[in-house]
Amino acid sequence: MTDFLSEIGSGPKLRRASRSAKVVYGTREVLVGGGAPVVVQSMTNTDTADVIGTAIQIKELARAGSELVRITVNNAEAAAAVPAIREQLDRMGIDVPLVGDFHYNGHTLLNDFPDCARALSKYRINPGNVGQGAKRDTQFAQMIEMACRYDKPVRIGVNWGSLDQALLARIMDDNARRPTPWSVQAVMYQALITSAIESAQKAEELGLAGDKIILSCKVSGVQDLIAVYRELAARCDYPLHLGLTEAGMGSKGIVASTAALSVLMQEGIGDTIRISLTPEPGGDRCKEVIVGQEILQTMGLRKFTPMVIACPGCGRTTSTVFQELADDIQSFLRNQMPVWKSQYPGVENMNVAVMGCIVNGPGESKHANIGISLPGTGESPAAPVFIDGAKALTLRGDRIAEEFQDIVLEYVKSHYAPVHGVINN
Numbered sequence: 263m264t265d266f267l268s269e270i271g272s273g274p275k276l277r278r279a280s281r282s283a284k285v286v287y288g289t290r291e292v293l294v295g296g297g298a299p300v301v302v303q304s305m306t307n308t309d310t311a312d313v314i315g316t317a318i319q320i321k322e323l324a325r326a327g328s329e330l331v332r333i334t335v336n337n338a339e340a341a342a343a344v345p346a347i348r349e350q351l352d353r354m355g356i357d358v359p360l361v362g363d364f365h366y367n368g369h370t371l372l373n374d375f376p377d378c379a380r381a382l383s384k385y386r387i388n389p390g391n392v393g394q395g396a397k398r399d400t401q402f403a404q405m406i407e408m409a410c411r412y413d414k415p416v417r418i419g420v421n422w423g424s425l426d427q428a429l430l431a432r433i434m435d436d437n438a439r440r441p442t443p444w445s446v447q448a449v450m451y452q453a454l455i456t457s458a459i460e461s462a463q464k465a466e467e468l469g470l471a472g473d474k475i476i477l478s479c480k481v482s483g484v485q486d487l488i489a490v491y492r493e494l495a496a497r498c499d500y501p502l503h504l505g506l507t508e509a510g511m512g513s514k515g516i517v518a519s520t521a522a523l524s525v526l527m528q529e530g531i532g533d534t535i536r537i538s539l540t541p542e543p544g545g546d547r548c549k550e551v552i553v554g555q556e557i558l559q560t561m562g563l564r565k566f567t568p569m570v571i572a573c574p575g576c577g578r579t580t581s582t583v584f585q586e587l588a589d590d591i592q593s594f595l596r597n598q599m600p601v602w603k604s605q606y607p608g609v610e611n612m613n614v615a616v617m618g619c620i621v622n623g624p625g626e627s628k629h630a631n632i633g634i635s636l637p638g639t640g641e642s643p644a645a646p647v648f649i650d651g652a653k654a655l656t657l658r659g660d661r662i663a664e665e666f667q668d669i670v671l672e673y674v675k676s677h678y679a680p681v682h683g684v685i686n687n
């Protein structure tokens with residue numbers, strides 16, 4: 263009998279086969295590529311020379327779930343601060359590997375600050391920003407030499423805002439000689455991909471192992487990113503770091519990143535992601551981590567935190583009770599995860615439904631592990647709670663939110679606490 267799902271096709275394509283790069287700090291190993299789960303990473307926006315401020319932000323990003331954190335290392339003060347940041351993180355019990363982001367002077371900083379070179383777990387090199395003319399190759403080689411000396415992986419991260427101009431000129435000249443020249447857009451794609459792959463090949467010629475190289479080619483347009491990565495993925499087997507550069511603020515940044523990354527990951531392309539959101543003034547930097555996790559989780563690629571399914575609300579539920587409950591329970595679940603992750607293994611598989619009225623409330627609630635159907639306008643002020651598909655009780659009064667949270671907590675304890683070393687799922 264033909265399986266209906268295989269007939270209609272469901273789920274992402276098989277992951278693209280790639281080498282596996284290991285990013286290590288102490289006993290913590292983060293695998294990128296080689297079929298490992300897609301890694302979520304982030305970047306600080308503090309002044310790296312501010313040791314305490316940077317360490318605190320790294321801690322927040324790591325606690326939100328960032329599995330690698332990148333910091334800019336832009337001058338001597340920043341390079342000198344890196345070992346102190348690492349020590350501060352050690353004191354705070356944070357073992358997230360740190361990635362150093364270098365431009366223009368990375369070769370000098372890594373040479374002059376060996377403790378910085380050791381404290382970082384990976385170096386990001388932008389081949390468009392390592393130097394001009396004859397210096398370019400020498401300075402790139404010096405950075406690769408440092409990576410070899412300290413046994414660190416590198417990300418060769420090309421960005422179309424800082425494309426290697428000499429390489430672009432070469433590709434444009436080649437194009438001009440074609441009987442039918444390519445479009446400007448195609449030339450740009452070719453330049454990005456060539457820069458990444460030729461730099462990686464050069465790094466290997468210089469002695470860096472092929473499994474210590476991750477590639478990225480970031481652009482800011484969704485269709486451009488998809489086209490570039492499809493081609494990059496076809497032309498090499500290095501693990502790929504995905505990200506839409508300068509994605510923007512608020513919903514635009516989230517939507518653009520989601521659109522681009524989802525298409526690629528559905529095609530099996532991408533081994534680590536970073537969501538480059540511009541934070542709102544005073545906004546939380548951890549949002550980029552949460553968005554990255556939510557993209558992976560809603561696509562069914564990874565699980566990080568229990569999912570809250572909530573209806574959008576409509577004219578049938580005009581009070582804000584249901585919106586507040588959905589928001590409260592979502593924040594509650596996310597805030598518990600740093601502790602729950604180890605205390606209640608498998609809890610990230612839990613689904614909680616918060617529904618606004620009787621139309622879809624009971625039905626959707628029955629599909630979740632725990633669901634609540636709040637009373638819509640004109641309905642009797644009672645909120646039936648469903649546990650594992652069956653109606654368990656009805657909440658009433660003005661303490662519905664607190665009582666529902668207690669029920670969720672009780673469910674977590676009774677279903678996910680390991681019993682005699684056996685892990686529930």
Ligand code: SF4
Nearest residue numbers: 573575576618619621
């Ligand atoms: S469940 Fe009720 S309140 Fe929610 S969207 Fe549907 S009809 Fe509207």
